[in-house]
Amino acid sequence: MSENRQALKASKRVVVKIGSALLTNDGRGLYAEGLDTWVSQLAALRASGRELVLVSSGAVAEGMTRLGWRERPDNLHKLQAAAAVGQMGLVHAYETRFRAHGLQTAQILLGHDDISARDRYLNARSTLLTLLELGVVPVVNENDTVVTDEIRFGDNDTLAALVANLIDADTLVILTDQRGLFEEDPRSNPNAKLISEASVEDRTLDVMVGGAAGSLGRGGMLTKLRAARLASRSGANTVIVGGREDRVLDRVFGAEDLGTLLLSKEPPITARKKWLAGQLQLRGAVQIDDGAVRVLRQQGRSLLPVGVVAVTGQFSRGDLVRCVDAQGNEVARGLVNYCADDARRLQGASSAKIAELLGFVGEPELIHRDNLVVSG
Ligand SMILES: Nc1ncnc2c1ncn2[C@@H]1O[C@H](COP(=O)(O)OP(=O)(O)O)[C@@H](O)[C@H]1O
Numbered sequence: 001m002s003e004n005r006q007a008l009k010a011s012k013r014v015v016v017k018i019g020s021a022l023l024t025n026d027g028r029g030l031y032a033e034g035l036d037t038w039v040s041q042l043a044a045l046r047a048s049g050r051e052l053v054l055v056s057s058g059a060v061a062e063g064m065t066r067l068g069w070r071e072r073p074d075n076l077h078k079l080q081a082a083a084a085v086g087q088m089g090l091v092h093a094y095e096t097r098f099r100a101h102g103l104q105t106a107q108i109l110l111g112h113d114d115i116s117a118r119d120r121y122l123n124a125r126s127t128l129l130t131l132l133e134l135g136v137v138p139v140v141n142e143n144d145t146v147v148t149d150e151i152r153f154g155d156n157d158t159l160a161a162l163v164a165n166l167i168d169a170d171t172l173v174i175l176t177d178q179r180g181l182f183e184e185d186p187r188s189n190p191n192a193k194l195i196s197e198a199s200v201e202d203r204t205l206d207v208m209v210g211g212a213a214g215s216l217g218r219g220g221m222l223t224k225l226r227a228a229r230l231a232s233r234s235g236a237n238t239v240i241v242g243g244r245e246d247r248v249l250d251r252v253f254g255a256e257d258l259g260t261l262l263l264s265k266e267p268p269i270t271a272r273k274k275w276l277a278g279q280l281q282l283r284g285a286v287q288i289d290d291g292a293v294r295v296l297r298q299q300g301r302s303l304l305p306v307g308v309v310a311v312t313g314q315f316s317r318g319d320l321v322r323c324v325d326a327q328g329n330e331v332a333r334g335l336v337n338y339c340a341d342d343a344r345r346l347q348g349a350s351s352a353k354i355a356e357l358l359g360f361v362g363e364p365e366l367i368h369r370d371n372l373v374v375s376g
């Protein structure tokens with residue numbers, strides 16, 4: 001058994017994505033037996049202490065079945081209508097099954113803006129992490145009814161990878177209708193060889209994924225490889241594997257050689273911090289006192305409002321700001337939880353005073369340590 005596979009056993013925070021073709025049994029309606037077995041394996045993953053987010057496609061495909069449509073419409077509004085109908089089916093299917101295992105579910109519909117706009121990014125992240133803390137299983141899909149053509153993720157592989165970045169998942173599992181990534185599209189060459197393990201960086205993979213998606217899926221293998229690369233930006237490894245394999249999730253997390261493991265180059269913390277630092281333009285600065293400089297540098301702690309002496313610039317919640325010492329030297333940079341005006345009101349105050357000073361409480365930290373990179 002490969003050492004890299006062993007790491008899957010230790011994974012703590014997992015995103016599992018289920019594709020349309022698989023979930024709807026190639027358009028024949030929701031695949032009830034599949035759902036039964038995946039949900040019971042997902043429940044077992046939760047019971048073993050892992051945190052779990054499910055990204056499920058299939059709203060359009062299920063909506064088409066419910067509406068009696070045989071062909072996927074080209075018209076965007078018809079697609080959106082189908083998604084709205086089908087999403088009801090998805091939510092119902094997951095809700096009832098997870099409940100039978102004593103687990104609560106939550107529906108999260110995300111659009112592109114929710115992840116690219118910094119304030120919404122922080123909100124989406126905080127809500128997902130809060131749900132995980134509460135032991136709830138979030139079931140995510142794209143918010144198909146309101147997105148327009150240009151800004152659609154288009155496929156849920158990308159969405160799943162962005163969710164993995166958002167919550168710092170260590171593993172992304174993409175369940176699909178093939179057993180994994182093959183050297184060639186197995187629909188055109190049934191003798192093609194399955195890749196068991198590769199680095200996401202491996203450029204020889206690019207030529208292997210040229211084949212189109214199935215008639216129900218959107219992305220094919222190309223978007224799955226891209227998704228694995230996106231997920232690796234925050235250090236997640238990706239497994240692309242056949243959802244019809246017997247006890248597929250138990251076996252993947254038991255480190256069995258199943259499907260294709262695509263390895264991230266770097267461990268999650270280094271990768272995430274680099275990703276964060278490279279993301280955005282600086283929008284302002286907060287000057288912090290000596291005590292705050294010490295805890296940020298030496299203990300890797302969050303920045304609390306009490307350690308802030310001055311605030312410069314006009315920034316919004318979710319923007320990247322510099323933390324500087326009394327001499328103006330950069331100590332760290334990070335994504336700020338409050339806009340500049342609120343940060344000014346909070347500077348020097350204890351976190352217990354936030355409600356009194358602002359009339360609401362978001363987070364007790366001005367910058368959470370997960371969103372903070374100490375400067376070298
Ligand atoms: N190298 C490859 N290995 C495996 N499958 C491939 C490859 N190239 C293209 N494909 C196609 O990708 C399809 C899976 O993608 P897609 O239909 O988008 O599924 P999903 O709905 O699970 O996202 C497979 O059915 C297969 O025909």
Ligand SMILES: N[C@@H](CCC(=O)OP(=O)(O)O)C(=O)O
Nearest residue numbers: 020057058059060156218219
């Ligand atoms: N949001 C869409 C998912 C789009 C899609 O088909 O994705 P996928 O099957 O993962 O390639 C839906 O629920 O139908």
